[in-house]
Every structure is written in C-alpha cells, then in structure tokens.
Amino acid sequence: MSFISYLINGISLGSLYALIALGYTMVYGIAKMLNFAHGDIIMVGGFSIFIVSTTLGLPPLLGILAAVVICTALGMTIEKIAYKPLRKAASPLAVLITAIGVSYLLQNVALLIFGANTKLFTSVVTVPPVTMGEGQITISGETIATIVVSIIIMICLMLFIKKSKAGQAMLAVSEDKGAAELMGINVNATISLTFAIGSALAAIAGALLCSAYPTLTPYTGAMPGIKAFVAAVFGGIGSIPGAFIGGILLGVIENLSKAYISSQMADAIVFGVLILVLLVKPTGILGKKINEKV
Numbered sequence: 001m002s003f004i005s006y007l008i009n010g011i012s013l014g015s016l017y018a019l020i021a022l023g024y025t026m027v028y029g030i031a032k033m034l035n036f037a038h039g040d041i042i043m044v045g046g047f048s049i050f051i052v053s054t055t056l057g058l059p060p061l062l063g064i065l066a067a068v069v070i071c072t073a074l075g076m077t078i079e080k081i082a083y084k085p086l087r088k089a090a091s092p093l094a095v096l097i098t099a100i101g102v103s104y105l106l107q108n109v110a111l112l113i114f115g116a117n118t119k120l121f122t123s124v125v126t127v128p129p130v131t132m133g134e135g136q137i138t139i140s141g142e143t144i145a146t147i148v149v150s151i152i153i154m155i156c157l158m159l160f161i162k163k164s165k166a167g168q169a170m171l172a173v174s175e176d177k178g179a180a181e182l183m184g185i186n187v188n189a190t191i192s193l194t195f196a197i198g199s200a201l202a203a204i205a206g207a208l209l210c211s212a213y214p215t216l217t218p219y220t221g222a223m224p225g226i227k228a229f230v231a232a233v234f235g236g237i238g239s240i241p242g243a244f245i246g247g248i249l250l251g252v253i254e255n256l257s258k259a260y261i262s263s264q265m266a267d268a269i270v271f272g273v274l275i276l277v278l279l280v281k282p283t284g285i286l287g288k289k290i291n292e293k294v
Contacts, residue, residue: 005137006259012143014251015150019205020228021243023198029238030174030194036099039225040106041199045071045206046216060124067203075199076192110218123211142212154244234274236287
C-alpha cells in the first residue's frame with residue numbers, strides 16, 4: 001500500500017476522532033466540564049443502530065435517526081441527573097469522578113443487556129468506493145462519508161455558534177455564567193442544549209465508527225473516546241477548529257506510525273507527540289491562554 005493510501009486512511013481515522021472531539025470540546029468550552037462518558041454514548045448509538053437496522057430489519061436511515069434521538073435524550077438525562085447537581089461543587093474533581101462513574105455504568109449496563117460477545121455491524125454507508133491512480137488506490141465509501149460528514153458538521157457548528165441566538169448564548173455562558181444569567185440567558189437550558197448537540201454528534205460518530213470498523217461491543221467507544229479527548233487537547237480544547245485539526249493530525253500520525261514504525265508502538269507515539277506539543281504550547285495548537293482573575 002502506498003503512502004497516499006496510508007495518508008487517506010489516516011485522514012479518515014482522524015475525521016472520526018475529530019467528530020468525537022467536537023462533542024468533547026463543545027461541552028468543555030461551554031460547561032467547563034470533561035464528559036468522559038462521551039465515548040460510551042458512541043457505543044449506545046452503535047447498539048441503537050444495530051437493533052433498529054439489523055435486529056428489526058428497518059432501513060439504516062431510521063437506525064441513524066433512532067440513534068440520534070436516543071443519544072440526545074441520554075446525554076441530556078446524564079447532564080441533568082449526574083452533572084447538574086455538581087456544577088457548583090467546590091472541587092472540579094467531583095464532576096470528573098462522576099463522569100468516569102457514568103462511563104463505567106453505561107458499559108456495564110450494555111454488558112448486561114447485550115453480553116460480551118462481539119456483534120457484527122452492517123455498514124449504514126451507501127456511498128460507492130472510488131478508485132484512483134489506474135486502480136492502484138481504492139477509497140472506501142466509509143472513508144469518503146466520514147471525511148465529508150466531519151467537515152460538514154464542523155462548518156455547521158461554527159456557523160451555529162457565530163450566527164444563531166442559541167450559539168451566541170453558548171459563547172456568553174462559556175465566557176461568564178454569572179454575567180450571562182444576569183443578561184437573561186437561561187444557563188441551564190444552554191448547557192443542556194450543549195450536551196444534546198454533543199450527544200447527537202456521538203450518535204453520528206457511532207454510525208461512522210461501526211461502519212468503518214464493523215464490530216460492536218460494550219467497550220467499542222472507550223478507546224476512540226480517549227483518543228478523541230487527546231485530539232481535543234492536542235488542537236486546543238474549547239476550540240471547534242482546533243478539535244478538528246487535532247483529530248486529523250492524530251489519525252494521520254497513528255496510521256503512519258502503524259505503517260512505517262510499529263503497530264504496537266502507534267499509541268505510545270501518539271501520546272508522545274501530544275506531550276511534545278503541550279510542552280511547546282500548553283494550550284494546544286489553536287488554544288488560547290486564559291488569564292483568570294483572583
């Protein structure tokens with residue numbers, strides 16, 4: 001396989017990381033909390049599509065829509081029950097530990113319902129593959145769909161944040177919750193909307209992830225979720241373009257490392273690159289330094 005093929009596959013993998021990282025970076029940028037259960041919401045989206053499309057035999061589009069609805073409702077429920085009571089907690093560790101607890105809860109509930117056996121996932125992507133270079137390089141439909149969908153979603157999110165009233169409210173809440181509330185913004189509703197959007201993105205990421213790698217277990221979203229968080233930090237957590245760039249770079253580095261160095265060392269190389277970047281620029285590639293008043 002040529003360098004171009006490895007690069008395209010890396011961009012495809014990076015687009016998945018970017019899509020997941022967008023959910024992380026939105027929640028952190030606006031609510032200032034790390035939702036480590038985000039990767040497991042991806043798993044819930046995958047199982048929702050599996051049940052609707054494979055078990056019930058309904059069209060894949062209905063499976064994706066069902067996954068978006070279920071994951072959105074789940075994300076808002078988690079925020080209301082687990083995170084909202086801790087929003088004014090003295091220590092941010094309380095929210096972090098709760099998020100880890102929610103992650104394990106979702107994994108174990110899925111384990112009880114679906115078992116530990118790997119399920120074979122039928123791709124929901126209907127895009128035909130494209131052949132380039134006189135048949136030497138074939139780009140799968142899943143790769144094309146992942147890259148295109150990630151770019152479209154990033155652009156739509158940026159337009160939503162900059163142009164819509166709800167997006168402006170999110171920006172205000174991210175700057176100062178107290179001041180935003182004094183200006184008449186419903187902070188609780190704004191944060192709930194952020195979780196809803198992030199969870200809907202997780203459902204779409206679950207559809208694309210399971211289509212590209214057609215297996216499904218209760219732990220499907222765990223490692224991609226961690227790597228997407230790394231991508232968000234890499235690009236500058238809180239920045240939508242930063243999350244996208246971080247995801248793409250992470251995917252390319254991981255895929256090229258597997259191809260040319262060692263498949264066993266690929267994850268170590270990825271985290272090593274993250275450490276080097278943060279040593280040079282602690283806020284990430286597009287992150288901005290924030291001066292806190294004391």
